[in-house]
Amino acid sequence: PGLSHLGQAVLAPVPVPRGGNICLYPDRPILGSQWDVFSFTGESVASLNFTNGANNCWPTSGIGPGVYSVRLKLNYADGTRSTLWKKIVVSP
Numbered sequence: 001p002g003l004s005h006l007g008q009a010v011l012a013p014v015p016v017p018r019g020g021n022i023c024l025y026p027d028r029p030i031l032g033s034q035w036d037v038f039s040f041t042g043e044s045v046a047s048l049n050f051t052n053g054a055n056n057c058w059p060t061s062g063i064g065p066g067v068y069s070v071r072l073k074l075n076y077a078d079g080t081r082s083t084l085w086k087k088i089v090v091s092p
Contacts, residue, residue, distance in 0.1 A: 003027065009074060009082075015089035016060055022088055024056040029077040032056075036071040037063075053077065065092045 004010040004025040016022040024033055030053045037046040037058075045063055050056040072084045 003029070009072060009084055009086075011070060011072075011086045011088055014087075015091040017091050018063075018065055019059065019061040021057040021059050023058075024050075024072065026053075026056075026074060026076075029053055030056070031075045031077055033075065034073040036073075038069045038071070040067050040069075060090050063090060065090050 002025065004027050006027065008027050010025045011022055012025060013020070013022065032049070032051045032053065033056050035046070035048040035058065036044065037048075039045050045068065046058070048058055066089075068088050068090065070086045070088055072086060074082045074084070076082065
């Protein structure tokens with residue numbers, strides 16, 4: 001995926017169909033990212049590490065439909081780091 005061009009990192013598509021890929025579109029080039037995914041009740045359901053700036057996508061086949069919070073830790077190519085929280089919806 002490319003850059004978001006929206007001034008902030010974006011996870012898309014939302015909603016994502018169950019089993020579909022949700023991808024990170026960063027606001028500027030990244031070296032990698034870490035995703036921590038939590039259920040509506042705060043239970044950890046996935047932890048993902050992407051060690052390159054390309055193809056930061058997650059197949060949602062392992063989780064059920066619902067609303068999830070994702071903590072994104074981004075390592076930017078310019079040496080800076082950022083932590084963001086995003087909500088995603090996995091549809092049936």
